[in-house]
Amino acid sequence: MNQFGEVFRNLDWSVITDILIAIIPALICITFHELSHGFVAYKLGDDTAKSMGRLTLNPIKHIDKMGLLMMIAFRFGWAKPVPVNMRNFKHPKRGMAITALAGPVSNLVLSAFFLFFLGFLYRPLTNAGTFGHVMIEMLDVTAYLSIALAIFNLLPIPPLDGSKVLFSVLPNKTYFKLMRYEQYGMILLMAFIWLTRTIGSPLSGATVTVYRGMCNIAEWSFSLYGKLM
Numbered sequence: 001m002n003q004f005g006e007v008f009r010n011l012d013w014s015v016i017t018d019i020l021i022a023i024i025p026a027l028i029c030i031t032f033h034e035l036s037h038g039f040v041a042y043k044l045g046d047d048t049a050k051s052m053g054r055l056t057l058n059p060i061k062h063i064d065k066m067g068l069l070m071m072i073a074f075r076f077g078w079a080k081p082v083p084v085n086m087r088n089f090k091h092p093k094r095g096m097a098i099t100a101l102a103g104p105v106s107n108l109v110l111s112a113f114f115l116f117f118l119g120f121l122y123r124p125l126t127n128a129g130t131f132g133h134v135m136i137e138m139l140d141v142t143a144y145l146s147i148a149l150a151i152f153n154l155l156p157i158p159p160l161d162g163s164k165v166l167f168s169v170l171p172n173k174t175y176f177k178l179m180r181y182e183q184y185g186m187i188l189l190m191a192f193i194w195l196t197r198t199i200g201s202p203l204s205g206a207t208v209t210v211y212r213g214m215c216n217i218a219e220w221s222f223s224l225y226g227k228l229m
Contacts, residue, residue, distance in 0.1 A: 017134050025142035026071040027059040029107060029149045030079035034062040036106035037082040041099045046088035054082050071145065078152075081159065093168045093175060100164035107150035108210075112217050114143040119218030120225045147214065148207045155203075 035057065038049030049055055054062070067078035089095025118139040125132035154162040158178070167175050 040102035097168035100161040104150035111146040115217040119221035
């Protein structure tokens with residue numbers, strides 16, 4: 001028993017925490033993103049996502065294995081798309097655009113939420129030992145990754161959300177023709193990801209810029225904690 005306790009104490013917990021910090025924020029971000037798509041679609045009249053069990057905080061329902069790996073490795077990725085039947089919308093093109101935009105917007109809101117608590121809890125967490133430092137990093141990574149997911153999905157490349165927003169301003173004939181070929185957009189998307197990883201990604205620069213701007217939320221909540229406590 002003593003030998004087991006010694007082994008337990010000598011384990012390198014940093015490896016486990018690094019894995020958790022890589023995976024948990026990604027799961028939170030993609031779950032919130034896809035849930036927002038489904039919820040807004042439902043409010044606009046399409047219950048497809050609800051009937052298929054996608055209006056849930058269970059991340060397993062939303063995971064796309066390749067997209068999750070991309071998020072962990074490159075900070076840009078995707079989830080399993082929420083099924084949407086645009087024929088159920090009163091205004092199909094507009095409903096689809098609003099539903100698509102809900103994902104990125106929700107990620108920016110989520111980032112603001114985590115940055116608020118990062119600033120507000122920073123002082124007590126710094127005094128909470130290893131656990132506190134892990135939580136600080138978890139909050140920070142989740143905020144950054146959520147911004148990255150929002151910006152990535154705003155690209156006007158099918159099947160990303162930005163394409164659905166952009167296509168909504170096109171004439172109906174052109175719109176529905178493009179939507180039929182949406183599945184082939186994944187080839188273009190993978191080519192874009194490869195290219196940006198080769199020449200340097202403008203997405204990273206955009207993410208850092210937005211993240212730094214939103215860090216004002218953390219600074220404000222940090223000051224708020226000082227005033228209240």
